[in-house]
Amino acid sequence: MSSTIDYAEVGLICGLEVHQQLLTERKMFCRCPAGRYTRTHDGEVLRHMRPTLSELGEYDGTALMEFKTKKNIIYLLHKENVCTYEMDDTPPFLVNQQAVDVALEQSLMLNCDIVDEVHIARKQYLDGSIPTGFQRTAIVGVNGRLPFRGRELSIVQVSVEEDSCREVSDRGHLVVWRTDRLGMPLIETVTGPDLFTPEEAAEAILLIGRVCRSTGHVRVGMGASRQDVNVSVRGGRRVEIKGVPKAGWAVRLVHGEAVRQVNLIGLRDELRGRGFTTADSIAVTSADVTGVFAASELTRLRPDEWERFVKTDSRRSGFELGAGEYCVRAVRLRGLAGTLNWPTQPDLTFAHELAGRIRVIAGLDQAPILYHSEKWPDYRGALQELRKIRSVLQCKPEDGVVVVWGPNEDTQTAVNEIRLRYLDAIDGVPNETRQPFPDGTTDFERILPGPDRMYPDTDSPPTAITRERVQGLKVALAPRPWDREARYAAAGVPARVSHYLIRRGGASLVDRLVAQAGADLKLAGFLIGERLKGLRRAGVPVHQITMERWLELFAALKERPVLGEAWDWIVRPMAESPLLTVREIVDRKLHGPEPADWRAAIPTAVEAVRSRLGGEDRPKLVRASVRGLVRALRGRVPMKDVVAAVTAAVGGHP
Amino acid sequence: MSQTPDPLKGYRGRARETLTRFGVRVWSDVHLENDTGSRFSGVILPRSETFDDLHIVIKMKNGYNVGIHVDRVNGIAEVGYKEAVYKIPEKEFPRQDSLPNVTLLGTGGTIASRLDYRTGAVIPAFTPGELYGAVPELADICNLQTKKLFGVFSENMSVEQYVVLARAIGDEIAAGVDGIVVGHGTDTMGHTAAILSFMVQSSPVPIVIVGSQRSSDRPSSDAALNLIHAVRSAAYCDIAEVQICMFGPTSDRYGLLHRGTRCRKMHSSYRSTFRTIGDIPLAIVGREKFTYLTAEYNRRDRTRQVVIDPVYDDRTTILYYYPGMRPDVVDAIVEKGYRGIVIAGTGLGHVNKPLYPAIKRAVDRGVHVVMTVQTLWGYVQMYVYDTGRDLMNLGIVPLENMIPETALMKLSWVLGHTDDRGEVRRMMLEPVAHEITQREPHNGYLIMQGGLPEIDEWIATHWK
Numbered sequence A: 001m002s003s004t005i006d007y008a009e010v011g012l013i014c015g016l017e018v019h020q021q022l023l024t025e026r027k028m029f030c031r032c033p034a035g036r037y038t039r040t041h042d043g044e045v046l047r048h049m050r051p052t053l054s055e056l057g058e059y060d061g062t063a064l065m066e067f068k069t070k071k072n073i074i075y076l077l078h079k080e081n082v083c084t085y086e087m088d089d090t091p092p093f094l095v096n097q098q099a100v101d102v103a104l105e106q107s108l109m110l111n112c113d114i115v116d117e118v119h120i121a122r123k124q125y126l127d128g129s130i131p132t133g134f135q136r137t138a139i140v141g142v143n144g145r146l147p148f149r150g151r152e153l154s155i156v157q158v159s160v161e162e163d164s165c166r167e168v169s170d171r172g173h174l175v176v177w178r179t180d181r182l183g184m185p186l187i188e189t190v191t192g193p194d195l196f197t198p199e200e201a202a203e204a205i206l207l208i209g210r211v212c213r214s215t216g217h218v219r220v221g222m223g224a225s226r227q228d229v230n231v232s233v234r235g236g237r238r239v240e241i242k243g244v245p246k247a248g249w250a251v252r253l254v255h256g257e258a259v260r261q262v263n264l265i266g267l268r269d270e271l272r273g274r275g276f277t278t279a280d281s282i283a284v285t286s287a288d289v290t291g292v293f294a295a296s297e298l299t300r301l302r303p304d305e306w307e308r309f310v311k312t313d314s315r316r317s318g319f320e321l322g323a324g325e326y327c328v329r330a331v332r333l334r335g336l337a338g339t340l341n342w343p344t345q346p347d348l349t350f351a352h353e354l355a356g357r358i359r360v361i362a363g364l365d366q367a368p369i370l371y372h373s374e375k376w377p378d379y380r381g382a383l384q385e386l387r388k389i390r391s392v393l394q395c396k397p398e399d400g401v402v403v404v405w406g407p408n409e410d411t412q413t414a415v416n417e418i419r420l421r422y423l424d425a426i427d428g429v430p431n432e433t434r435q436p437f438p439d440g441t442t443d444f445e446r447i448l449p450g451p452d453r454m455y456p457d458t459d460s461p462p463t464a465i466t467r468e469r470v471q472g473l474k475v476a477l478a479p480r481p482w483d484r485e486a487r488y489a490a491a492g493v494p495a496r497v498s499h500y501l502i503r504r505g506g507a508s509l510v511d512r513l514v515a516q517a518g519a520d521l522k523l524a525g526f527l528i529g530e531r532l533k534g535l536r537r538a539g540v541p542v543h544q545i546t547m548e549r550w551l552e553l554f555a556a557l558k559e560r561p562v563l564g565e566a567w568d569w570i571v572r573p574m575a576e577s578p579l580l581t582v583r584e585i586v587d588r589k590l591h592g593p594e595p596a597d598w599r600a601a602i603p604t605a606v607e608a609v610r611s612r613l614g615g616e617d618r619p620k621l622v623r624a625s626v627r628g629l630v631r632a633l634r635g636r637v638p639m640k641d642v643v644a645a646v647t648a649a650v651g652g653h654p
Numbered sequence B: 001m002s003q004t005p006d007p008l009k010g011y012r013g014r015a016r017e018t019l020t021r022f023g024v025r026v027w028s029d030v031h032l033e034n035d036t037g038s039r040f041s042g043v044i045l046p047r048s049e050t051f052d053d054l055h056i057v058i059k060m061k062n063g064y065n066v067g068i069h070v071d072r073v074n075g076i077a078e079v080g081y082k083e084a085v086y087k088i089p090e091k092e093f094p095r096q097d098s099l100p101n102v103t104l105l106g107t108g109g110t111i112a113s114r115l116d117y118r119t120g121a122v123i124p125a126f127t128p129g130e131l132y133g134a135v136p137e138l139a140d141i142c143n144l145q146t147k148k149l150f151g152v153f154s155e156n157m158s159v160e161q162y163v164v165l166a167r168a169i170g171d172e173i174a175a176g177v178d179g180i181v182v183g184h185g186t187d188t189m190g191h192t193a194a195i196l197s198f199m200v201q202s203s204p205v206p207i208v209i210v211g212s213q214r215s216s217d218r219p220s221s222d223a224a225l226n227l228i229h230a231v232r233s234a235a236y237c238d239i240a241e242v243q244i245c246m247f248g249p250t251s252d253r254y255g256l257l258h259r260g261t262r263c264r265k266m267h268s269s270y271r272s273t274f275r276t277i278g279d280i281p282l283a284i285v286g287r288e289k290f291t292y293l294t295a296e297y298n299r300r301d302r303t304r305q306v307v308i309d310p311v312y313d314d315r316t317t318i319l320y321y322y323p324g325m326r327p328d329v330v331d332a333i334v335e336k337g338y339r340g341i342v343i344a345g346t347g348l349g350h351v352n353k354p355l356y357p358a359i360k361r362a363v364d365r366g367v368h369v370v371m372t373v374q375t376l377w378g379y380v381q382m383y384v385y386d387t388g389r390d391l392m393n394l395g396i397v398p399l400e401n402m403i404p405e406t407a408l409m410k411l412s413w414v415l416g417h418t419d420d421r422g423e424v425r426r427m428m429l430e431p432v433a434h435e436i437t438q439r440e441p442h443n444g445y446l447i448m449q450g451g452l453p454e455i456d457e458w459i460a461t462h463w464k
């Protein structure tokens, strides 16, 4: 029960599901433009998700849970980026083959075996994130591998699928989704469970990111890539931390989850030790104790406080709120004292696990969601009130107490959910999807769905992938990042710079410059990977510079390497004045080639500076003299020659 | 039904050969290895016969399906066999004496269903027990009985089915049910609603036709809510007529009850596809109550005697007029022995002059020709222009504001009774179930034009 653990000892295992949006013109199953986001909407639809019966005639575990939450779902629509397909009022059109091509490229990059016939499947999601209730998805590649830390990271599969909605709000029983992102094509790359420390997880995310970027056909920017990190420890179970936005977050999240699982296994042993082994052994009873808190100093529980909340937060009965009158419900947990404060994630306890389930499933989301006997708030009358509810519940000292509040029906759902969460605890770690937060903690999102939620999409025919098609893509395939990194490293390009170039797409430019303009790889890597950053940051539209112009520049550089020293002076007008040729820019900015008599003019220039500055601080004199000459000589004479000449001139006057 | 099912269902040619060679079949649990050594573990699925004969489809353990080219199959080893059992769990439908009795008649459309996770096939839930398993809310509404009359797709509904259906409704009414629900595919739901409006007259109880636009295997399906609305309408609604009950808006909000003779499917895929044409719907079916939008309807009355009149002559057709239509089309119809033609004319009910002689020939040969408008909304007013008056002189019967599909159904029904020109004319023009109305209310025609600022504002602030 500690926050520091030995990952190897606890048997930490991670795998990744990396999602990357593709740079296609249109969405995956309709003809809407992809990548056009809006902040407003001009239409709304209200829907509900109803679980469908699975093969065994039972509702799938996730499905059942989602149905219990009885969510009202609102979709925000905007004419600009959605049509009737996204709102599930039109069947899918044929799958976007451009998206399939990018997925094939990605599969080839990862050394995957390409599937011969791609079948669209439906993956059920009942949280409303997709209006149909399922995501259309298809495997295009399997069984890949890539070099990682001197070993291999296995790739289970690469699939192409449609993106989901963006959540706008989730209050009580009402969840609001924006549909602009819905239906955009993305690829999901699933790794094997081959990562053994939090750092490895983060590193692998970056590596796969570079593979995706290497294709040159993916989107960049906020939300364009997201990953799910699957974590388990020995004796635990797979938990999916969903939608980790940045690789760096993975380190704390994976660590936190490992600690959580170790602690939950400890709790399991504790519970079993106390004789909790069967469903019947968990006895949870509850009572309406609204009256106890009618005038409590714990104002959160007072009915008047609730009324104020309902009003100020505009919660409507039967919409955001479940059925029934306001109720404070006290829950007796028989024989479970001491478990509420059981540690889970670093700085969190088992009560947080209960709160997560109550928030999601019962729709009770007013902070802090619950109070409990092992961390009862401190206020005047606290002990008396706690004693009162314990006596109403006929608690014994070995019992724990939880208090929840809200619409009566929701509080009853909460009681049952508490019981179910303890039932899971007897078993150790439940399969869950958890939502990550910037502080490194996670919270319950939903029960992890099983393969039972996948079924064929009868709306879409399969696509045969011909060998010719695969061959064509193979020929045009960009270099794999690890091959490129090795080549760059051999040329002396630092790893940091080559990673940057691959991530930002500069590497393909560098390769073209080397191949077609005969540029030096190290120099091109430095100029494109390092020197361009400053201009980009200054807002210079360097992305508008065409390949032809870059080739022109690097041909000129090859002829006169010294031009590289006037980089900013040349590249800025290249971006801003597309009508000028590189030669014209050089002529205008640089007053011609190396002046034949530049050395002769140095002593005079140094003298002028010396008389202006006075004194005999020689380094200062050198600096000031060189600075004065830059305007006239940069890009014409190598600066190191200028410095040498100036130093000589300064030194000539002791 | 003694035919043995094909163990290689859907596989033809080389794919079939390959499966046979490795001694595996559909539903075999296999390890398949391809030429690069990738292993695919899962169940061999049946294949659609319309797909090529070059791929074997496997549902992998993770739920995804992939197709593997026969040229690349190195080996297939069977490790098990798991046939799909198409059976819905039955739970006994609870009976409560205090609740009304409703009968659901099935025609083949699936309203409730279970999904087969391996094939994606939809297995209809139909018996009360199955329906209860799928839509348990029904038990709070009524005591439900179900009868499967036939299993045909909506587009295959035809004269035999209409007659069987009308008779079955008569039987249920005679047996004393409180309401009848007819499960039906949506494509030709309007046609069935129209013909039933003529074949089943003066019903003492509601007859509610229902279906779904999103099949019930989808979490977002409209099926369950439509079924709940329809069953509630059959059990409690006061309107004892043939009605269609489907979504009002595309949002999960409420259903609308449309009169059987005035309702049309207006979008190929929207949930809110059914619209009353030239009038307003009968009622809104909300979660708690019915909101009646008109007082003009037959009220529920158990003492009223139903008239079942299931006759039909299918030697009828619709002629959808277009500019430049050649007269020989009409001649061809007549020559083939058709007895009735519904023209969907332009504007107020027009066709071009070159057609006149052909129409005259048809009428002279005893064919009954009636006129409706392809604008759907509005009346046939043939006396406005000379052309119209000429047509009437030829013997065409203008059908006021009867919608073309309803006119076809009614003409077929009328021709089942008589061939007498005067009698046909009288019956066609005498409304049985509001198929012709005397007045069109100004809100009976509303196709709001998107893009107009006031309409877009309304759309932005109301759940569609």
Ligand SMILES: [Zn+2]
Residues within 6 Å of the ligand: A027, A030, A031, A032, A081, A082, A083, A084, A085, A086, A183
């Ligand atoms: Zn669209």
